[in-house]
Amino acid sequence: MALMKVEDALESLLKGVTKTKAENVSLSKAVGRTLAQDLKANRNQPPFDASAMDGYAVKSDNIRELPTKLQVVGEVPAGHSFPDEIHNWEAVRIFTGAPVPQGADAILIQENAERDGAFVNVLEPVKKGQFIRPAGLDFKEGEITLEKGSSLTPRKVALAASMNYAHIPVLTKPKVAILATGDELVPPGATPAQDQIISSNNFGVAGQAEQLGAQTLNLGIAKDNKAEIAAKIQEAQDWGADILVTIGGASVGDHDLVQDVLKEAGMDLNFWRIAMRPGKPLMAGKIGSMQVIGLPGNPVSSMVCAHIFLSPLIRAMLGQSEPQPSHRVTLASDLPENDQRQDYLRAKLQKDEQSDQWIAHPFSKQDSAMMARFADADCLIIRPPFAPAAKQGERCKILIL
Numbered sequence: 001m002a003l004m005k006v007e008d009a010l011e012s013l014l015k016g017v018t019k020t021k022a023e024n025v026s027l028s029k030a031v032g033r034t035l036a037q038d039l040k041a042n043r044n045q046p047p048f049d050a051s052a053m054d055g056y057a058v059k060s061d062n063i064r065e066l067p068t069k070l071q072v073v074g075e076v077p078a079g080h081s082f083p084d085e086i087h088n089w090e091a092v093r094i095f096t097g098a099p100v101p102q103g104a105d106a107i108l109i110q111e112n113a114e115r116d117g118a119f120v121n122v123l124e125p126v127k128k129g130q131f132i133r134p135a136g137l138d139f140k141e142g143e144i145t146l147e148k149g150s151s152l153t154p155r156k157v158a159l160a161a162s163m164n165y166a167h168i169p170v171l172t173k174p175k176v177a178i179l180a181t182g183d184e185l186v187p188p189g190a191t192p193a194q195d196q197i198i199s200s201n202n203f204g205v206a207g208q209a210e211q212l213g214a215q216t217l218n219l220g221i222a223k224d225n226k227a228e229i230a231a232k233i234q235e236a237q238d239w240g241a242d243i244l245v246t247i248g249g250a251s252v253g254d255h256d257l258v259q260d261v262l263k264e265a266g267m268d269l270n271f272w273r274i275a276m277r278p279g280k281p282l283m284a285g286k287i288g289s290m291q292v293i294g295l296p297g298n299p300v301s302s303m304v305c306a307h308i309f310l311s312p313l314i315r316a317m318l319g320q321s322e323p324q325p326s327h328r329v330t331l332a333s334d335l336p337e338n339d340q341r342q343d344y345l346r347a348k349l350q351k352d353e354q355s356d357q358w359i360a361h362p363f364s365k366q367d368s369a370m371m372a373r374f375a376d377a378d379c380l381i382i383r384p385p386f387a388p389a390a391k392q393g394e395r396c397k398i399l400i401l
Helices: 006-014 154-162 201-211 226-239 258-264 299-317 371-376
Strands: 022-026 055-058 068-076 090-094 106-109 113-116 119-122 144-146 167-171 175-181 215-222 243-247 268-272 283-287 290-295 326-331 342-352 357-362 379-383 395-400
Touching (some): 055 068, 201 299, 215 226, 258 283, 299 342, 299 371, 342 395
Antiparallel strands (some): 283 290, 379 395
């Protein structure tokens, strides 16, 4: 079977993906979620002409010439209103956020005023509208201020609150079940036998999924046993997983049983074996409505493939269809010509203070089992198939990790 191009595989994976359903959540649980529909402001902000400073509400025409003295006829703190209209040569003591009294058109800030009993001496003139926030300055009632598909940061949740929403519609979190496979694996904290290793990929993949807004279920480790793998697949279906991620066991060895068991469970295979390094034995398919991604077992291969394929799939389910952003930086060392597989080289980023450019330093060793190097990497340098040799100082394309 010929190796499939990364771009073609990704396009095939995302074709026809539907967004998850919507649900209403309280603001306290909205950070990190994806907005399901446009939000229109339920009110003006501010809802009235408000003082932007502590000082005195005045008529600007009264204080064009100095010296001037105004009679203080009242006081208005935030949360209260002045009941009357102010007249010529009058002032109202006012505090930040309070409604501007009717008849006033400027705020004389307290630094430019000197109180004298029932009067205030004006030390500096003010212009009409100065230090007043007009009603609707921030947003107006009916205005769309948050668009559907937005990832809700703390700032955006605060904006929704100021728009007078207690609950907001968000897309439900895609449910991602993760299954590690292999007789060689034991969970962290266990004492492995001489021929065993610690299962780590499932935790890294779960972390990536959760950072993107997914809900995860760790199905644990299935041994190289068809019945055990089948039981775990059924557990994912019973949970209602939108995506099942298997790790390891999808290649062609005698003990690589995952693909066979998935097919027996009804998987329609989409593609298998990708022209990429690391990650060639990647697999994708569907069991009913449940997407299936079979990641390679090597730790770096698993995490890189999750970054390239699982992350866009989750984002598509959350209505975020734009591609993952790539950047161009300067290469710190020579790279040889590439073969038919697209390379993703782990690298460190460093800012060159003189040129003010980012420099990518590829690691000298790129073995797909070296997780410590991957944990230390800042980015992946993308080397297209059959790319010619690259020289130090040339520009290269990267994906930020």
